[in-house]
Amino acid sequence: MTHLPRLHARARRLTHSSADAEDLCHDACVALLEREANGARIERPLPYMMTALRHAASARLKLASRQDVLEDDDHPQSDDASLACFCTEVLAHLDTLPQTDRALLRRVAFEEITPSELAKELNIPVGTIMSRLARARARLRDAVGITSAF
Template sequence: MNRFEELLIEEIPSLRRYARALCGDHVQADDLVQECLLRAVSRRKLWIGRRGMRPWLFTILHNIYVNSLRRLSSSPVVASIENLERQSASEQDADLHCVVSDFEKALRQLSDEQREVLLLVGLEQMSYKEISKITRVPVGTVMSRLSRAREQLRQSLEGDIKPAIIKRVK
């Protein structure tokens, strides 16, 4: 195994975490990560090590995610039985966890663009500049998306009475 592969493997956990936050479904998220890794490997010559591995991978992941959204919105959703089962399983899972559900619901209701920026800031702790490169929009746009996302989420916080105490009941 070479340095490139080592670096790639190091980033898998954070890619998965971010993809899961984006998709809300871990099987879909791993599909996304798998595609991202395959593309990274096939374009390894484009990675010169100048930019860190992380922003590069997140950029690839972003592009795949955005393209898949376009595909989804332009084609009817055909759900296989397996997917339906998965879905109901993850719904049950969500019931079990029952963590701060108002907040999670609000998170789901953000636009894809807003959620992406919010997650890159909050979850991945990336700088506005890095996010601007990944999502290919100006820093000002990153900030306005972030601001709108936080504004919406703030309202859901106010609905919650005891935020940190409601832990999963398992």
């Protein structure tokens, strides 16, 4: 194809590497061939491929910028890291509680069951469940070393 050198030169100006330029040229050629395979007649293939090249370069640039933003968000911040460490510590201390306290706290915290639902399920008054929860939370606070309620 006689247009490939010009197409490649344009692609090289749009990208930072020869490999990326080759990919863009390939995408532009594929776009032309697909269009012709679908019955379209391209009278001026070079302008068509240059436009396809520019669109492909723009799409790659947008994708790369989105990936950069996502990668920046993936790194934990210091607040996130300290919170994660604290949560790990709390979960470790939760495992040291008596089985009944541990089960009660896990049901309410992780299964998101309300104390009233739990009371109905266990056929126990809601006040009893609330008292047991309060004692279990107090034991967990003592184990973790927290002085105020959470």
